[in-house]
Amino acid sequence: MVIAQSGGPSMVINASLFGAVKAAASASASACIGKILGARHGIAGILKDDYIDLRKVSGEKFKAIAQTPSSALGSCRLKPSPEDCREIFRRFKKLDVGYFYYIGGNDSADAARIVAEEAAKEGYPLVCWHIPKTIDNDLRSCDHTPGFGSAARFVASAVRGDDLDNRALGGVKIDIIMGRDAGFLTAASALARVRPDDGPHLVYLPEVPFSEEKFVRDIKAAMKKYGRCVCAVSEGIRGRDGVPIGAKLGSGEKDSHGNVQMSGTGALGDALASLVKAKAGIKRVRADTFGYLQRSFPGIASEVDRKEAVKAGETAVKASLASARKGVLTGTVGIGRAKGAKYAAVFEPRPITDAAKYTRSVPKEFIARNGCDVTDAFIRYAKPLVGELPRCETF
Numbered sequence: 048m049v050i051a052q053s054g055g056p057s058m059v060i061n062a063s064l065f066g067a068v069k070a071a072a073s074a075s076a077s078a079c080i081g082k083i084l085g086a087r088h089g090i091a092g093i094l095k096d097d098y099i100d101l102r103k104v105s106g107e108k109f110k111a112i113a114q115t116p117s118s119a120l121g122s123c124r125l126k127p128s129p130e131d132c133r134e135i136f137r138r139f140k141k142l143d144v145g146y147f148y149y150i151g152g153n154d155s156a157d158a159a160r161i162v163a164e165e166a167a168k169e170g171y172p173l174v175c176w177h178i179p180k181t182i183d184n185d186l187r188s189c190d191h192t193p194g195f196g197s198a199a200r201f202v203a204s205a206v207r208g209d210d211l212d213n214r215a216l217g218g219v220k221i222d223i224i225m226g227r228d229a230g231f232l233t234a235a236s237a238l239a240r241v242r243p244d245d246g247p248h249l250v251y252l253p254e255v256p257f258s259e260e261k262f263v264r265d266i267k268a269a270m271k272k273y274g275r276c277v278c279a280v281s282e283g284i285r286g287r288d289g290v291p292i293g294a295k296l297g298s299g300e301k302d303s304h305g306n307v308q309m310s311g312t313g314a315l316g317d318a319l320a321s322l323v324k325a326k327a328g329i330k331r332v333r334a335d336t337f338g339y340l341q342r343s344f345p346g347i348a349s350e351v352d353r354k355e356a357v358k359a360g361e362t363a364v365k366a367s368l369a370s371a372r373k374g375v376l377t378g379t380v381g382i383g384r385a386k387g388a389k390y391a392a393v394f395e396p397r398p399i400t401d402a403a404k405y406t407r408s409v410p411k412e413f414i415a416r417n418g419c420d421v422t423d424a425f426i427r428y429a430k431p432l433v434g435e436l437p438r439c440e441t442f
Contacts, residue, residue, distance in 0.1 A: 049093065049144050050101070051086035052180075053151035053158060054124060056117040057194030058201075058348040059356035060180050063150050064120065065113035066360025067178060068101050071146075079368055080146060089123035089149070090158060093135055096142075113357070116343035122151075127158055132165035139173065146174045148363055152181030152192075156379060156402035163377040163399065176367045177379040177399050178360055182342055184231035185406035188397050189382040193359050196352030196432035198225070198341045199235035202279075203436055205337060207239035210246035210277050211439060218331025219266060219276045219323055222247070223316045225341050226281040227291070230254055230409045232341065234421045235429055236279035238436065246277025253283035254408050255418040257292065262319070263326045265419050270329065282315060282336075292318075312336070349434045355382065355392050366396040379403075390431035 048071055052060055064085070071080045085099040086092040099120070104112075112119045127135070139147075149159040156177040163175035179186055182198035202224055213220045224233040230252025237250055248269040251257060269276040285291045296314035316334030323332045362380045370378055381397035384390070413425035 048080045048082070048146040048148070049084045049086055049098070049139070049142075050120075050148040051089045051093065051150070052118040052120045052122050053089040053149055053155035054122060054180070055152070055182065056122060056343050057180055057182050058116040058197035058343060058345075059193050059353045060117070060150055061115055061119045062113045062353050062356035063178050063180060063193055063360035065109055066357035067148055067150075067364050068109070068360075069357075070361040070364035072102065076364065076368060079371075081143075084142070084144075085120045088121035089155075090125045090127055090131065090135070090162075091123040092121065093138065094131065096138055114353075116345050116348070124154065125158070126154070127161050127165075129165055132162055133169070135162065136166060136169055136171050136173070140171070145172070146176075146367065148176050148178055148367075150178040150180050150360070152179075152183065153186055153402060153404055153406050155180075156186070156399060157404040160377070160399050160403040167376075172376065174367050174371045174376050175399075176363045176377065177402055178363045179380055179382065179402060180356070180359075182232060183226060183229050183406070185229035185408070186402050187405060187407045188379055188401035190384045190392075191382060191432055193352060193356035193382075194342075195231060196349035196355075196434075197347065198232055199238070199429060200349045200352075200433045200436070201341050201344050201347050202232055202235045202337065203238035203433060204347060206236040206247055206277065206279060207245075207436065207439060209335070210239060211441065213246060213275050213277050214441065216331070217275045218333065219270070219278070219320075219327075219329055220246075221278045221280055221316055221319050221323075221332070221334040223280050223282055223313070223334065223336040225337065226253060227283045228253055228406050228408065230281045230283070233279050233281040234409060234413065234425055235433065237421045237426060238429060238433055241439075244273055247279040248273060248276050249278045249419045250421055251278070251280045251284050251419055252409055252414065253281050253285060253291070254414060256287045257284040258286070259322055259326075261418075263323065266323055266329070267327055270327075280315070280319065284315075313338075349432060351432055351434055358392070358394055362394040362396075370396060
C-alpha cells in the first residue's frame, strides 16, 4: 500500500493518514496489505521512490503526528500526465503495490482518478482511493470536509479577536480569508458574533458578484450604525465578469491544475483598504490577510473535525477492500449528515468522480438577501463542526 497527501495542508490531514494506516495495519486487512509506504510530497515523491515505511513508526509517534497540523508526509500540486502514470506503474510494480490512497481536495481526487483510469488502460489492477480533505469545504461528495471545521474555528476565533481590537480603536478592519471559489470559510467568520453589535458587520463571498460601489456604501452604512466596521472578505471575490479580483492583482502564478495563486499576497486587502480611504473618507482603515495561518495553526483544531478525519481515513481503507472484492477498484469517501436534531456524520463509499475536479458553492439559503451576510441556516450548519469558541467579554 502507498498513501500520500496532496494539495494544501490542514489541521487534521494527519488524522486521516493515521486512520487509514490504523485500518490497513489491522488484522482484518493484513491478508491483503503487506508493507505500508508513505510517499513524501505526493505523486512527486512516488516518481522518485521517496517513501517512509509507516509500519516502522511507533504507535506513540503516530498518535502525536495525528494531533499535529500540516501534511507530515509533505505535499504537492502535481497533475499526473499519462507519461507520469506509466512511470508510477513501473515503480509500483517493482514494489508490488496493489493499493494507492491519496488524501486531498478536488484536484487531488482528480489526480487519483487519472491514475486509476490510466491503470485500467494498462491492465494494472490497482486499487485507487481518494480520502477527502479541504478547508474550502467545496467537495461535491461531502456535506462538509475534514479540515473545514478546524479552519473555520480559526477564522471565527481570529475575527472575534479582531472585532475586540476594532471595538477598542474604531475605524474599518478588513480581513481577507481563504476561499478561491467557495465562501464557506469566510462565512464561518459570522460564528464570531455573540452580541448584536459584534463583527463581522459585513461578509463578502465569491458566490455574490462584488461591486466596489456597493462595498463603499455598505461600509458607510455600518459606520453610521455601529460607529465602526469589521469586514470578512473572501480572497475569491469577483466582479460580474467572473474573474477573481485578487487574481488580477497577483502575479498570475498557476499550479499544474490551472489554479491562480491568491493566498500568498496581501494585494487584495491593500487594494480594498485604499478604496475605502479614498471613497468613504475614513482615515483609520486596516487590512489583514489571514493567508496560510488558517490551514496549519496548532492548538485550535476542532475535536469533531479531528475525529471525523480519522474516520474518513479508516472508511477509505475498509471500503476499498470490500469494493475490490466486488471488482470495483476506485472510490472516495462521502460524508453526510444523519437525520435528526442531534448532529452526527455518516460515512459511505462513493464514485471517485463525485469528488474529482469540480467543486460546489455556498448554497443560496446560506447567503443573506443583502449579499453581504449569512443566514441563520448557515450558522446552524457550521456550529457543530467548529465546536464551542473561547468566551470573550467586554463592557
